[in-house]
Amino acid sequence: MQAIIQPNAASDALTLTTLPLPVIDPSLGEHLIRVKACAPCAGELLWPKNFPPPNPRELVPCPDVAGVVVSGPEDSPFQPGDEVYARTNYVRPGNAREFSVGVTDELAHKPKGLSWVAAAAIPVSAETAWQILFIHAGIAVDAETDFAAAQTAWNGKRVLVTASSGGVGMWVVQLATLLGAEVIGTCGTANIPLVQSLGAKEVLDYRHTNLREWAEQPGKKVDVVIDCIGRQSLEDAWWTVRNGGVVLSIFQPPKQVCPTDYKGTGVKDVFFVMEPVRRHLEEITKLVELGKCHGMVDSVWPLDQYREAFKRLDSGHARGKIVFDLSLNH
Incomplete structure (x- = not known):
């Protein structure tokens, strides 16, 4: 699969590369997600240096994701084909890749009627x-x-x-x-x-x-x-x-x-530092579906324009979220 990766914690340079698909452990509540859209966070390329992940891992950016469940635990509320979104946990690589991992306690059902890009702009914020x-x-x-x-x-x-x-x-x-x-x-x-x-x-x-x-x-x-x-x-x-x-x-x-x-x-x-919590995001889903509140997308990019996208993010002038739309890569 294609993925954006930060080569090491000291580098703020990124590269587009090819990685093997992640392997999930359903006993830990893990789901394999086909990523449809993902979104970075301002300053996140400094996180690995300032807040090293508890276990060494590939430094893939973009904590926000929207996508489709491919596989997961048999008793999960999220079954293959379900449309989900999340701010995934920092202990795992982020979501700027074609397949990613989300656990039961951080996933929520994507708001009905919302595009993948619009959904990916919501979770962390x-x-x-x-x-x-x-x-x-x-x-x-x-x-x-x-x-x-x-x-x-x-x-x-x-x-x-x-x-x-x-x-x-x-x-x-x-x-x-x-x-x-x-x-x-x-x-x-x-x-x-x-x-x-x-x-x-x-x-x-x-x-x-x-x-x-x-x-x-x-x-x-x-x-x-x-x-x-x-x-x-x-x-x-x-x-x-x-x-x-x-x-x-x-x-x-x-x-x-x-x-x-x-x-x-x-x-x-x-x-405080936020933690991804499924029950909070499900409440937000309800409000979004009722039209009570909404996210905002500043701009949409294919993965291979990651340099321009992060430059826009770092400018501090984005009005809403920068979002990668993975359908633009095919």
Whole structure:
């Protein structure tokens, strides 16, 4: 099979090569998946160096996948021919290859009526947003997959989302709005209409808004900061949270960039790394099928244009997900 591979952890160069098909172990819940589309994550070529896989493995990129089950455990809810999607676990090679492996606890049924490309754009971003809002922000306690309970908890909360037009940010805006939160998003000028269309009540142009000054206006403080970009953006966002609120980042521990003259009290800071969880993605499938939320595709590429695709990804200007469509290779 064809596959994109990173030759070693120290290299950010990629190559298109030929590899043998993976061999699955059904006793471990493994399924062989014929890959129809896959999507990379920003910065993932640095992961092997910064977060070495627990066991040595081929460094195939793209954690998001959509495809068809070829084989798997006899008692699996996913049988041969089933259409599935997932953010697969980092312990195994990624999905920029014609056949890949997914385990029962990370796979979900692909939303009906969605293209392969549209499905591959969803898992990591949507599951991260789900885990932020239903678990790690600590607002919807014990509501991991209970939408009604989470709505009760989030209703009326003010939430600031940085990089709100990015892959994870746009999902946080959509889901938080569905849960009844009042969402304020930050993004660049060109993306303000997009973030408004996703449900944000107020959208701040990060190039022209001083968050500290903005937060000093009456009624502007937020209950929760959800940071998707880190560094200066996260440092500035500290000024917006009320005493007793929450600052959560998926980029870095928020305390690392807390302003030295910040005087807020009782603020909880949270950093976490998402984990692929089947039951979360199945809930997202339901919402997508109901038309309540959607992913966004920036651009679509065949595998053999991997250099151009990753260049687009690294530019930081992608609006939605970069997706490889493997049907373009034949």
